Amino acid sequence: MSTHSTELDRLTQRWERFRQGRNAALAAPHGWLTLTSFQWLPPVPSPLQHLPGLWSFEGTTAFLTASAEDHLTLMESGEAVVGTISVQLSDEESVLWVKSGSVVVELGMRANRYMIRTRDPQSPTLTEFTAVPVFDYDPALVVTGKFEPYSAPRTAAIKTAHPEVPGMVVLVGDVVFDLAGNAYRLAAEQGPLGSLIVTFADATDTTGSHWRKLELTKPRPDNSVVVDFNRTINYPSAFTDYGTCPAPSEGNTLPVSVEGGECNLR
Template structure:
């Protein structure tokens, strides 16, 4: 490849990465994104008033029961919920069952109430645009993108998907993922592999990993990389320039999964997002 062609390829690669990075930062800065989370409440069988949310909340028969005072407005998809028609015989709103890693959003004034299930337990997280973490957010540092970390890989499927249990950023819970296989690749002549999980979007896989930069220039607990799911035994591209931080890199009010033990790479992946300024300032 000629020098001019090489430079053209580099320019196109860098432009594409910059557009992706800006879009990712815009999504992260959403007024009701994870930077807006003000509380992390674990719900129990006892009816409890919770900071940042109206009423009292309890769990019964794998569903969340909410008792609101009359006149309190709570919306779901723009529709008012606190009406006589929306209440059960006990005057409660009932939500669920909710699937693991799934959730619903309820609007309460300027606040969005995220009701979800994590590690088999129900959680409620109010998200308010006035949260200081969001208001003071000025972007995430990242390595300058380089083609050398956009790596060719080979997907090796398991005979059948493996249920894989991993830890979490908060104590006491675990996450269970379906692992369809591994991806094998080479860095500096070394053959490495990562266990892949099904991604949140159809047709994608993700890998959770740490490497020799973790705890130094990148967040200590985890980073995530999403890529297009190849056919069985097919080729894939792992562009580590697009490795991103999970919410737990920014806030302790997150329940992020940790990588499986085998997903520590014994090399420095000097690509992708670095430790957030917020974590560095807290050291």
Template sequence: MNSETTSAAQLWQEWHQQRLDTVTAPYGPLSVTGTYWIADADDEGRIEGVPGQWRETADGTAVVLRADIMDGLAVDGELLVGEITLSADREGPGQSRVSYGERRLELLWREGQWAVRVHDPDSATRRSFTGIETGPYNGHWVLRGVFHPYSSERSVHVMNTDGHERGLKLGGELRFTTPDGGEHTLQVSVVGSGALWAVFADGTSGRGSYRFRFLRTGAPAADGSVTVDFNRATLPPCAFSDHFLCPFPPPGNTLETDIPVGERDIAG
């Protein structure tokens, strides 16, 4: 193994350790114990399993939370007695404004609906977690890809892991050639500062790896070229907790080849 390959493998090992640190963090994906839709609250705004009374504002742009001292809810570290209007948490669950003891109640907005997601650092899944099965680093799976954007963003409806269909926004196609010479295309979303994100399955899905995985790249260059590193394919959040709303791969995103690298499944 030459020094360049060694360096790439070391960088990947550092990335892998960062992933483990993120997954096992107190409010990481292993901490999620429930996702509750505010639309399912009763006439008093009560949601089974979540303290307080929750309702949308009249225009649907925010949520009003009402609590009394017996609910034990805090907002920004102060016990809430009365009402407060809240917007979606955008800085991650660790920064959620609402807490209940050590638990964080993350407020989410998904396709016109509000939900409360509960993060518990003492969740059973976090306590029993033993690791992520990951294929060994293989530089042959660091590929050159070319991004072909659509003339305008598209949305397709795909099934989510909770059994409901939701829209998935797609910004273009990512084309690449795998080490066996096969030419492949993935439909991808454009996220953040131009980075690409794909939900994909392959020949190992469901028989050696989780039923689907996520792939992220950096932002493509001006000519559309971008590095496609399947060593950094990740498990979706729903692999760590059943209470995430992960989309299944859109049509055409099941590759007819085995991808033996990247995160594969939960260990054990």
């Protein structure tokens, strides 16, 4: 076996381990594949679809009023909700608040409005899930680029997967790279542990979403960075109608098809 074949096998196996971890994370019992509804909280205590209790908000506080017969329990402690409870969140925060049977109720703040999403482990999207379809591993989609940091972070308005939820993104620099003989640049956010997050669209029509996400490892001291499009993943909005995922910032659309990473689940 040639050295090239051995190295390709090693990289492919490493990528397959990445895919196994990704599929396992998606299959979590109250993960993204379990979303079954999205509802805004009303200003007056009112019932919500498919949920017991009365739900509302006032100012920056969300309220839930329930009786013992509603069989709602706090997610954190398992204690029954009897009477009125409240939570305050900041914009973009979420909390798994209460349970109704096996269904978990997520409370979140989006565009400074309180929303409720239900997460049902019996959702067909989860129960019928085995793995996200992906393109075959392609070593040509692994390139070395350059990170060009901005002098200061830039905040930009963006759209999201939900038409009623505008978004904002903080961009820290551009990732410049060559792909198939052409030069491109994509704006990046700061990720965890010094990584970079790139949200981009391209000409691929089999990804189940108009855009995808790629996390790059922390740039090296010379600001070089590995751009591996085989690790491109779909945002949750590719799997569910109830996501509020960020769209790419202006300029983050590639004019070519990048057939790497995840394809369409639905």
